[in-house]
Amino acid sequence: MDDYLKTLQGLIADIRIAISLLTRVPVAAAAPVGDGDIARASWALPVAGLLIGLAGAVAYWLAFRVRLLPEPAAALTLAVTLVLTGAMHEDGLADTFDGFGGGKSREAKLAIMRDSRIGSYGACALGLSLLLRWSALAVIAEPRLVAIALIVAHVSARACLPVFMRLVPPTRSDGLSTSAGQPPPMSVAVALALGAVCLLFGLGLTGAIIGLLILLSAGLLLAWLAKQQIGGQTGDVLGTLEQISEAAILLLAASLFAS
Numbered sequence: 594m595d596d597y598l599k600t601l602q603g604l605i606a607d608i609r610i611a612i613s614l615l616t617r618v619p620v621a622a623a624a625p626v627g628d629g630d631i632a633r634a635s636w637a638l639p640v641a642g643l644l645i646g647l648a649g650a651v652a653y654w655l656a657f658r659v660r661l662l663p664e665p666a667a668a669l670t671l672a673v674t675l676v677l678t679g680a681m682h683e684d685g686l687a688d689t690f691d692g693f694g695g696g697k698s699r700e701a702k703l704a705i706m707r708d709s710r711i712g713s714y715g716a717c718a719l720g721l722s723l724l725l726r727w728s729a730l731a732v733i734a735e736p737r738l739v740a741i742a743l744i745v746a747h748v749s750a751r752a753c754l755p756v757f758m759r760l761v762p763p764t765r766s767d768g769l770s771t772s773a774g775q776p777p778p779m780s781v782a783v784a785l786a787l788g789a790v791c792l793l794f795g796l797g798l799t800g801a802i803i804g805l806l807i808l809l810s811a812g813l814l815l816a817w818l819a820k821q822q823i824g825g826q827t828g829d830v831l832g833t834l835e836q837i838s839e840a841a842i843l844l845l846a847a848s849l850f851a852s
Contacts, residue, residue: 607634632774636783646747650740667730685832687715742846745795750838752788764825
């Protein structure tokens with residue numbers, strides 16, 4: 594019984610770490626987060642994604658209930674998810690594109706990625722990400738299907754992060770990605786399983802297979818590009834992976850649900 598309680602307490606602690614890391618929800622960890630805690634808790638990143646997807650789904654349903662058209666309802670839904678996450682992944686996307694596009698050397702690229710100012714590459718990437726996600730939600734339109742698309746996209750996009758963190762080494766000696774550490778194999782496996790199950794139940798077998806192939810392709814391409822550009826991954830690169838994956842799954846859902 595004691596072992597069961599310890600295991601349950603550990604799972605809850607991991608979920609609290611994941612939620613506090615990826616959202617602005619005031620859920621403090623039960624104990625100070627030490628070395629390796631974030632890596633161990635990375636299996637719960639899809640759980641935090643579930644919370645974000647549910648919040649977006651509720652926002653869209655409320656907008657639908659007051660008879661807003663799909664377009665403004667989709668915009669408000671994105672606004673809610675941005676507020677909930679503090680736009681941390683969007684920030685990473687913009688920084689990555691600014692660095693990769695504007696720097697001439699590895700050191701220059703990394704310096705640009707740490708600059709809080711946004712440049713033309715980052716602005717274009719951020720605008721395109723928002724436009725793609727907004728258009729996908731507006732096309733789906735029906736609240737139940739929008740809810741499914743949001744949950745699947747937010748869960749599966751964050752399920753990709755632990756395996757990327759494990760396989761692609763950090764390029765800096767400091768920073769969030771480095772301090773988080775390398776997720777253990779079990780955490781990677783659980784995160785991937787949660788993402789795959791969500792894809793299967795949300796998009797069906799064919800949709801899940803297509804979604805997994807899309808996510809795999811996006812991860813491999815970004816891993817290759819990050820190694821070529823800066824020699825590894827950073828927290829900004831992880832944010833970029835989440836944004837690309839989220840947008841891709843929403844577009845896939847729009848294609849499946851609209852057909």
